[in-house]
Amino acid sequence: MVDKVVSLEEAVAVIADSDTICVSGFVGIGTPEALLRGLAERYDKQAEPKDISLLFAAAPGDGKDRGLNRLSAPGLVKRAIGGHWSLVPKLGQLAVANKISAYNLPLGCISQLYRDIAAGKPGMFSKVGLNTFVDPRQIGGAINESSTEKLVELMELDGEEWLFYRSIPIDVAFIRGTTADKTGNITMEREALTLDMLSIAQAAKNSGGLVIAQVERICAEGSMNPREVVVPGNLVDCVVVADPSEHLQTYDTPYNHAFTGRLRGVVDELAPMPFSDRKIIARRAAMELPINGVVNLGIGMPEGVGAVANEEEILDHITLTTEAGVMGGVPQSGLDFGAAVNANAITQTNQMFDFYDGGGLDLAVLGMAEVDQHGNVNVSRFKDRFAGAGGFINISQNARKLVFVGTFTARGLRVDCKDRELSITSEGQMPKFIEQVEQITFNGKYAAQLGQQVLYVTERCVFRMTVDGLELAEVAPGIDIERDILAHMAFKPIVNNPKIMDPEIFDERRMKLKNTLINVRMEDRLTYDASTNTVFINLAGTAINTREDLDEHYTVMHKFFGDLGKKVNIISNFDGRTIAPKLRAAYADFQAELEKKYFLDAARYTTSAFLRQKMGQDLKARALSPNIFETAAEAAAFINAQNKG
Template identity: 70%
Template sequence: MVDKVVRLEDAIATIDDGDTVCVSGFVGIGTPEGLVRGLQDRFLAHAAPKDISLLFAAAPGDGKDRGLNRLAIPGLVKRAIGGHWSLVPKLGAMAMNNEIEAYNLPLGCISQLYRDIGAGKPGMFSKVGLHTFVDPRQSGGAINDCTTKPLVELMELAGEEWLFYHAVPVDVALIRGTTADRHGNITMEREALTLDMLPIAIAAKNSGGLVIAQVERIAANGSLDPKQVIVPGNLVDCVVVAERDEHHQTYKTPYEHAFTGRMKADVGQPVPMDLTERKIIARRAAMELPVNGVVNLGIGMPEGVSAVANEEGVIDNITLTTEAGVLGGVPQSGLDFGAAINANAIIQTNQQFDFYDGGGLDLACLGMAETDATGNVNVSRFKDRFAGAGGFINISQNARKVVFVGTFTAGGLKVAINDGKMSIAQEGRSRKFINQVEQITFNGAYAASQGKEVLYVTERCVFKLGESGQELIEVAPGIDIEKDILGQMDFKPVINDVKEMDPSILGEAPMKLRTRLLAIPNSDRLFHDKQQNIVFVNLSGLTIETEEDVRIFEHDMNSFFQQIGQKVNLVSNYDGISISPKMAAKFANVLGQLEYDYYLTATRYTTSAFLRQKLGQDLKNRSISPHIFETRQEAAAYIAANRSD
């Protein structure tokens, strides 16, 4: 067989004028820095290749000079199609200045599109991007005026709107691994992520293109464990051994065992965040964390939620994820973003987005650069600065609940906290709550029409999304609504019942969040909507391990319903509930007694398929109708259709 290990210069010489070059990488993880630098050097020396097209999902770059920033040279790039752009600002500037054709498509859609390109399909259908700037009814993802060829089409299938993302044939794929043999088999044991190396390679090979891989070492032929081979040699044309300083695990960290899962690190005691507006926002957002739920935290402000969860001792009661493919562990930030210490699993990026798009996320906590009265959010474009959407659209459209976080104003904001009250020492120069966002990265009206639960959390107040737009629901102690909130907005939100934000958010001491999330008094789990005669029961985090737990639950529930004095319709949330197998029958007996004595109709919902099956069977065994749904909306809709008044 041919020895595929070649010099960098020989590998890069295979790239021709006008080729479409797909580049792997998530920030610095998996970014083939040596190959990209080699392409830069060749163009500077020989003015070739010219007019290439770049295809990338997650902005391989450091925000300065590395990664695709190296290729921002007039004449080298003609077109760029990318998911995240903020870390490739030099390329982004060329796009904003109409120097290159440029598109911004959702990161997850590009990642998934690699598979369809490889499968020889004409493109991919997705609902992700509907009613955002990616929708052809807005800009179709085009960044500038010189970008005219449509890559996204609006289509109707079975009476529903879908977006069709056109396939982009790949001429050259630049990928990265850890070890290769001379036949081109690639493993990734020292990489922090596996990303989309295999789909990218298949996309190039089945497009009739070339695959060039950067690795840090060469192994003897036949010595690699076949189960560890991520990209098989039949897909690889050239292998280049990288210089040591061009193959760091991330742009920040040369190598960390705990990023790979090869070792569990002792993370020690978390260092508490300083009590600033950042921590105040993170604390309020952390109160929305779903017990035993799956969560995605965006980059920037949302990263503080992870720190608060760690500080408050609830990090083990949620599964944090990153769109790069990490599940569990402690996600990292900055130029380590995408990696995690002590992850439970690391899967391909396209697989992670399959999970996200299908509704696997219980909560997404994302940044909020600017928002308007209808609840639209923009995080992607601001006048002459272009960041791109990244995975934001996939995540915000498909998570069951979304919490947007950000300061109320930007640019110089300073808050003061005295005696448990907040005051604005210096207001920010720029408003974030404006009449109309510059670009729609999240469509509030579309989300509201789907019944999605959405919060907008700032240091001084909280809004929720409703059918009429944003509604002010909480205000921090010490904040004046007229002066500090309405006086700093371009629109007036809906104002009904405004509550005070929990004062513990402003204290130096821990909030005792673990107790709040895991030990909710039964009395706080029950709410009677008298107008609709519906009782909403939140059993999230309830633990039933002993007969005493069953007895307390039975007593508290009976006391509540006896006080109402009439039968009611019931909607119960069973997400995150833990029932000991020994107590399951006794717990079901209590549910049966409650239904017989107090309920007109009863529906239950949980995202746990196992719990739906187990609880449903227990109720059937007691001749109780087991109306158990996956979401609160489904349960409430059933009540509305079958309610007995």
């Protein structure tokens, strides 16, 4: 047997000038700190290797000196291609100063590209990045003037536009695991995430490159459970055992069993957010949370939505995810970002982005730094400050509903609430709603064309994206539209009788959001629009578990439709709706009775393929057309078409 355990110095000695090194890591999770230090020290002592290229998805760094920040010595790096840059500012400074060739591609696309490099494919097709700065019709992801290589191409397939991300051969892979045997088999039982370790190793090996693994311990040959081996030994060339100080679970946490799923952690009662402009914004955004839906909350201000959901006792009714691969649990923040306490599942990062890109997210709440009249958002580039897009483009382009959150102005904003009204006591010096964003990280017009639901939530108002541009949809009580909103915008939005934001948002007491989203009376779930003769029925998150539930449903529906005195169109939201199997037939009979007696045309929608199939079968068995769609837009389009017909 070949003993693959070597010293740090021996491992980094194999790296040659101009090698392309792929580095794992999500902030500090899975970041091979010892290997990066060893490479930096070798260059400092020997002035080699020179002119290396770096490839990374999520920035392996702490925003200061650790991670890829170690590799900022002049001459060491010639090119860097990464998804997220804000935590590697030393490397970012080289990029902004045009001292290295540098690119920012969507984090998810880089993660998925590893698999195609491993498979020997020329690249990967994706719609992610279209009409953003990644699109070659803009800057193709290039960060500076010296970045002239075309890594992304625009192509057309069957009349549709796609982006083609070219494969990047990997000479050396730096990966990290928990335990290795002497033949190089790697497990990850103490790691908070699995990330893309296997794909990176396969990509390097099938590119003819080397795989160097950092672990915290060595075990006896034959003692590993093969189901726990994440990277098999035949893919690994050498293994380095790191000092515990360079193998922390995250940059903030040496080790937490609850991050791994090995043990369940005790989640302390979270203290309520202090009442402030941030909490006001988080409260309004939380009103969009889909019961029983899948949600991604971005880092920073979006994290407040989770705190509000916890305070309002609805956190158990949604599934929070992180792009790093965590499904469920309580996502962490700061330098623990990416990990979660008590996750339901921890998948590979590329798998999570497959789910996101395919439309698996019901809602994403993301930050916004700049917004323009077209609804474009910039979070990635601000003159000499370069953050990068991270997973923002994948998430924002593919979530079914999207809520951007941020204060209306920045630098010095102060607000006050009294009697459920908002007043601006000190206006921010920096406007956020400007004529044109510096860089398009999210394209508003493109989202509108695709029919995506997009809101922009601030402490004083809410905007909605429409095909005609940004519309002022809601205004906080106490706010003057001309004085407090339009006067601080570089453009005039569409203003057409905006609603007043819910006054409870501006009260320090709890909002009782659970009653709004979950414990809603059946009578309040029915809305009639006389202009289209359509009734909207919101059954999201409701359940028919007993005969009494069904009887209540029956009584309310018959009274409501009977009082209208005429047949109507209906659009019903069944997202998160559950029906006990033993009551399914009775419920379908009830639906058929309603439809024959009261409905002109009926359209129902739910993201649950199972529910669509079962309801469809039940309705067809009763000689009714199911007309069950996946989205509200599809259901509304069906009713509109029927009305025109």
